[in-house]
Amino acid sequence: MEAIKAKNIYFSYNTKDVIKNVSFSLEQEEFLGIIGPNGAGKSTILRILCGILRPKTGDIFIFNKDINDIDKKTLAQKIAFVPQETHFALNFPVKDIVLMGRFPYLRAFQREGRKDLEATKHALAYAQVVEFRKRPINSLSSGERQRVVLARALAQEPEILILDEPTSHLDLHHQYAIMELLKKLNTEGMSIIIVNHDLNLASLYCQRLVLMHKGCIFSKGTPQSLINEKTLNDVYKTEVKIIKHPYKNVPQIFFHPKGE
Amino acid sequence: MFKKLRWLRKIHISCAIFVIYTIFSNCYCDKPSVKPGFKIVSISPAMTEILFAVSAGNDIVGVTTFCNYPEAAKKIYKIGDFSNPSVERIVGLKPDIVIVNLPEQMRIKKQLEKLGITFFVSSPKSLNDIYKEIADIGKIVKKERGADSLIHYMKMNIGPSEHKRKKSVYIELSPRPLVTIGAHSFLNEMLEMAGGKNVFSDLNKDYPVISQEEVIKRNPEIIILLHPGNITDRLAWKKIAAIKKDKVYTNLNQDHILRPGPRLVEGFKELQRIIRE
């Protein structure tokens, strides 16, 4: 049984087709990366998969159940979404923000119970933001904020985690920390889809990649089979040099400055 | 011979044109009729009544849609309503004098000043103001005798009457918010003369907005409503003397009371009747 199965998805903003006939699936406990140039439709497909946008046509199944038959709160108990960047209009303390991840489990006027507080505590620890828990969110750096958002997603206790470029705007250390955290979650059984512009990171951490181009799927496969100089030149119109990672058997990309 | 005939034909044609012109200009009712002599435009319904009363009604070439008395005033060319007259229409009439009301027509007054049109300001705050304005306008329209007799008639009929005790009166112009009359109003003076005492005569305004609490506190013996409405069902008003004794009057003719013109005489008589009752 696949965690997510998307069949023949079409989507358009106004009249412009952004997603054209996209089909793919996420196996359980898989770490899947979606890559592709800007405007390829990566972020859009993510939002369709977690129910934020509705596809024009096509079917999505979450654990073999049609997404339209799943109540929105129930869906949020299964899938958590981490947006690329969150703007915090109100300056909540970190622990309140993480506690909001329990929303799908709570009815109106129901107070957060012990289970909710425990899940929150667990999520705070997992995302390594315990030390900030009393600080207002807007006093944190963007790397710390991103980890808080991740903690909120973990407090949802989802089975599938969907992340939109979680490492953009982050420095080397924070990029590494987030990716390692995701890897750890994955080994503990979480199915993950990540959109990433950093092909080297995607290649290092993802088990399988989906390369999107102009709203279609260009190719699918393991990093080793998918990342090669010809494909990248076709899709990104960029000449690159590819060598193998020194410790892992995955391709890594190097730029090739002109005239050298 | 022929020459003479052609000359005659010219006269014929011009006569025909003139006839057609007069017919058309008369048919087109909205066009002001051209009158010889002194021309008055009155944007004040009270002044319209006064002008008719001093027999200068024939000199009026323009009035407002509010000028509904006497009957003849309704047939005069309309230059707009009381608060929004059309300056263009006024100018088109080429009046010798325009009568404006202040403070409501401040804007018009300023425009007339700019255009160099003579105007007469009517803004009476007391009965004496009204008499003075009648005398002044009488001079301007050269109807001094008419003005004198009108003033005489009004003074004869509106005068202090003997009363042992003055009854307190509350006059309500509008219910939301509560608007009444203050000291600076001819109506305040008329009430006093008719044997009443305006409960808000201590307020130095002409039309103050007041609170319910003040009305209840001042506990008037007579209430006069100058708007369609009911006040007996108002919360907390039931203990007011006027309501307890059923002394609430609603069916007064507003134009007899609020319009500072000759018909104040009728209004005064109505007030006297109410207070004497």
Added chain:
Amino acid sequence: MNKFVPVILIFLLAIFVSIMVGPAQLTSEIIQLRLSRVILGIFAGGILAFCGGVLQGLFGNPLVEPYTLGSASGAALGGSIGILLFGTISPLFAFFGSLGVGFFVFTVARIEGGLLRDRLILAGVVMSFLCSSLVMIIMVMGGRELYEILYLLMGYLGIIINAENRLFIILMIVLSAVLMLFLYRYHRELDIISQGLETAAGLGIDIQKFSVIIFLITSLLIGLTVSLVGAIGFVGLVIPHISKLLFGPKHLYNLPASFILGATFLLLADTVSRIITVYELPVGVVTSLIGVPFFIYLYRK
């Protein structure tokens, strides 16, 4: 929340002061009159501040106030039309004017399958302008009734309570209690929506449905309030900010606090307006006059 204790104490004090202070001697009639005024003040101030808080939360925009969506100018237009036709302001006309404009804004902002939040604000602002100019036309055409529209625009609590609007007041109190409780159910959604629509949708909130519910209920509440006491300004815009300053961003706490603070503030403003002059002053004037310096002081602190 122990911060609620002083706030409620001040609230009770404000009620006491409004009943005790005034030009006339305390008789049973005067108490009756002031009590009705206090009840109007509590509900008008409370509803405006509460709805302001909800709308600022929904739109994630601190400049949104209850009148942004056009209800106030709609009520003014309805009231003016009432004046034009019957000579006096009837709350019924103001109410339907408010609902009519709300409905129009709603249809403009509606898209296939939902509602556009930004378009809602824009449509509301545009409709406000349209209504204001229509009101101006009526104001210029009418003479003495100018007062009435002015007071409807600025708002005042000293309205006459008679058989006609008694029903309206009871309806407002009962309905607003129920509707505000219903809105309060969504305190968590409002917390979450402050982090953006995608986050909210990702956590299982149906944004479209949610926006429609909030819009309809707040429009109804504000329409009821404005048609009775006029468009009292300032309370709905600033009290939610003060409430957030004192009680934090959590709507669970700051929405009820908004209600109490709004009611307290309006009662005090009304008491001031009653004692400084024998004339009836629009309370909207006083709310801004004493509210703005207070707000600046609080914000700089």
